[in-house]
Every structure is written in structure tokens, then in C-alpha cells.
Amino acid sequence: MEDTIHTPNPKATGAFEASRLTGDATEEDLDSIRRRTSVYVYEAPVRLWHWLNALMITVLIVTGFLIGAPLPSLQIGEATEQFVMGYIRFGHFAAAQVLTVIFFGRIYWAFVGNHHARQLFYVPVWRKRWWKELGHELRWYAFLEKTPKKYVGHNPLAQLAMFFFMTLGITFMLITGWALYAEGAGQGSLPDTAMGWVLGLVQNSQRLHTLHHLGMWAIVIFMIVHIYAAIREDIMSRQSMVSTMISGHRTFKDDRIE
């Protein structure tokens, strides 16, 4: 009989290894795939966060860029009658506050959600298998592997990128962003009490602005790679990608192992 993920691995040491899926699969995932052709990976709060986060980041990048390099001067009326920069800045601050709230919501879900909801927040450097699969993924992107692996959650390369650019990246942007906001909110205000120490650390507000700009570019670069990789994987890999972030279900295109 042909080897499939539905037949146990004869060399398996335990039940967990029997199905021969990649290392990020959990026992529940294996159970799921025995009964169905898909695995429910991303729960609703994770998907909601993903799309809200994407929307907020887009708004923040556009408005943030316009704050750093404003539009040509507009002459709608007297200064008292127009509020162009004011509205752009309001958009930036409002989106940032939504981003902050949903980021904390996402962290909460990492505790109460399923195994895959936690993947964003760590890099399993202590796992030998993770390193092996990371090597495989790098070779796959360098066109040195013919067949991609089947991942239930994020592949190791994606996990690495998301940990550094999203988890750490958003944290960095929230810290520097709130520190900048605290400057306008004024000393003694809540943002200042919470984040004013950052300016004390960086010492010069212009340096803080510069760091915030660099952070934005890091996120722009991540977006380019992330969107490209998601579409490419959807086409070329052996599992669903884009639709998974919509339905939450990972479907596989074949039932061969790994």
C-alpha cells in the first residue's frame, strides 16, 4: 500500500510521529486530519486580528508617511477653516490605538487559543527538528528542493519572520510610537507616565522619530515578502494559504507524507 498521511509510519517511535506530518502538527491536528481533509488552524480571533492588523498597519504607513513628508500645501481657506494635517494625524493616532488594543487582544489569545495561536510569539530554537525544517525551507526558497513540506501552521522561515517583524516589530513601533505620542500628550499624562521613559532613554526626540521611521520601513519590507510568500505558497506548495487566513482551515492538495 502507498504511504499516505493516513497510514502510520512503520518507523515511528510514538503515536505523535505516526502520521508523518511536520513538527508543528499537534495530536489534535492529526486526529482532525484522520476525520476530515482539513485542519482548523487559525481560530476566529486570530483571523480577525490578522485582517484588522493589516488594515491598521496600512492606514498607519500611509498616514505616517504623510506626517513625515506632508502633502503639498493646500489652500482651501484660512488656517482656521482647514485641518488637513490634523485629520491625517488623527487617523494615525486612532489607527495606532486600535492596533495597540488588538495587539494586546492577540497576546491574550495566545494564552487561551490553540497551539497555532502561540506560534507568533516564540522561535523554537531548542528543537532540532525545527532547525532541520528551517534548512529545508531555505533550500525550497533557493530552488534547491523539488518538493515543499506540508505545514499545518507557519513554516519555520515564516515563523522566524513573523516573530521578528511582527511580534518584535509591532512591539518596537508601539513603544516608539507611544513615546512620540506622549510628547504631545504632555508631561504627567497617562501616555507620558507609561512611555515617557523611552525619550529619556533615546535622549533626543529627533532620534526617536528616526527610529520610528526605520521601524516603518522594516514593516513595509515584511509586507512585501509576506504577501509574495503567501501567494507563492498558495500556488506552489502543497497546502492552502490565503484561504486559510479567511476560513481558518488548512487544506492539503495531496495525502502524501510530510
Next chain:
Amino acid sequence: MPAIETFYDVMRRQGITRRSFMKYCSLTAAALGLGPAYVPKIAHAMETKPRTPVIWVHGLECTCCSESFIRSAHPLAKDVVLSMISLDYDDTLMAAAGAQAEAALQDTIDKYKGNYILAVEGNPPLNEDGMYCIVGGKPFVDQLRHAAEHAKAIISWGACASYGCVQAAAPNPTRATPVHKVITDKPIIKVPGCPPIAEVMTGVITYMLTFDRMPELDRQGRPQMFYSQRIHDKCYRRPHFDAGQFVETWDDENARKGYCLYKMGCKGPTTYNACSTVRWNEGVSFPIQSGHGCIGCSEDGFWDQGSFYDRLTNIKQFGIEANADVVGGTTAAVVGGAVAVHAAVSALKRAQKKNEEA
């Protein structure tokens, strides 16, 4: 030793009337952001407290702080220097010179141990054992340490003493070092600016003498009453910023209309100082009012942030000078190009595989 006279005694001796004295007290209260109830308190303090001796030392500096200080309007520097504080040692303002001056310094230290305020203008260079700045035949850093030892508090005048200023700009050949990095065991109040505003300087001293304590300081050790807000927060051109009306090039129509100088690299949004409220030369004007952006002279490392006309700090770590947007934009373009090439190769490989399978 006769009791040290009070500020009021000296002021009266200077021919200042009681009416002028009360006027000064209310002006000072207003400048310090205090309510009318504080006016009699200030008056009472001035009438009863002995003068506080001040030692004013000069390191690596350009004397612009002193120049600013003696141009103070409210309260008049004359009052401050001659009446309120007994400026026992200031090698720029004092009549004595040479050995006499050095003796005056030692006298003051001995006489008022633990009670005098040490005002530092400029900073000590530490390279070559401090030989880049010699005062009275000795490195300035020695004089600073000696005078600081028995000081009650230290005032760091200007960007030099507070942050290092131009002589500490990269590569800082003399290792000019701000005061708080040399003297670490005394309360230090930073009054940055190049120079600081005269009224800010006298306001700080008046507060310390009246209330016998340091004014409330922010996280960077600056008096909150003058440095708690950015130039931008109180700028009279702020409505043009919010409206999105900017000077686009020097001397354009918008410049003549007095629009916001944000695009010309005005550092108002990143600079903490009182220029937009107190202004300069008895409240006549300040840089933005005269049509030029703020250069951020009261900020840490303002010489090392690149051009006065850029909004972002220069990043020199790449060998070439570039700002964050150039670095980020270039990287994003390179990554975007790499993604396009990768996508093309992927498509070709896939087509090739399909051909083989067919």
C-alpha cells in the same frame, strides 16, 4: 562675622523701591507659573533669607550663556547678579583676575561649605588628563571637581554643560564631557540651550533662592516649568501646521504669509524649550518668528543630528550619510526587486516542471 544681608536689604540699598520690589515678585511668580498667592511668599522669602552665594565656573564654552544671562529683562540681571545672589566667583564678570580671582574662589568655598550653588558654563575635556582646558594653571576638570565637592547643588548652564554641544560633537577629539557625567554625587539641574533664554536662567536661580529647593525636574533633569513642552506645542504658527500649510521653499509666497516651517526642517516638534512662549530679547522675537526654523539647540547632541534643515537624523553606519527614509526606501526597493526576480524564477521552474510531467 556679621549676618549676611537679605535679598531685600540689598535691593533697597541698590535704590529699588518697595513698589518695584513687589512688581518684581509678582513678575517672577508669573514667570514660574505660580499663582498670585505666591507673591507674598516670594516677597517674604526675599525679605528674610540671606543671600545665597554662587560660584560660576567656565570650562570649554563660548560665553554665550553669560552673554544671555546679563541680558535678562525680568528680573533684571543687574538685580540677580548684584543683589539677589552674591556671585562670589565668575572669572568673566568679576573684577579680580589671576591669583586674586583664584583666592576668591577658595575663600567662597571655605566660607560657605555645603551652602553655595555651583553654576557651570561649558564642560570639561577629559582627554590628555584634561589639558585641553586650563584654568589658573590647572585642568578645568580639577577646578570643577574641587568646587563641586562642597556645593549644595549644581546648575549646568547651556548645551555644553548639559549635553556637550559642539565641542562634544563626533568625533569629539578632546572628549568634552557634560557635567553630570563627571560629577555624579550632587543634584544637577540642566538648563540647556545655546544659549539658554535669559529669563529662563534668572527664573531658575530665583526659584532656587526663594524656595530653597530645586525646581521640579523632568526625566532629563531640566526644570519642568520651562522645558516641559516642545517649541511646536506652543508655536504661534501651529495652526498652519494643523491646516497643512507649509513654507515649501525659502522666500516663497507661503514664507511671506508666515506658514509653518516644518518642511524646511524646523526642529520645533523635537525641541523642548520655552522660546515660543518666553521668546528672546525681552520677548521681541524668536527664530521661527523671524522666519527661520528652530535648530534644536537645547536638545541632546544637536550637532550630531545632521543638517539643520532635515527632519530626520543622519545615519552614518552605512559608510555613506543617509536618513532613515533613504535607507528604508532603498532596502524596500531592493527587496521588492528581489521578490519580482524570485517570482519570475518560480514561474519558470513551475513551467519547466509541467513540461517534464507532460
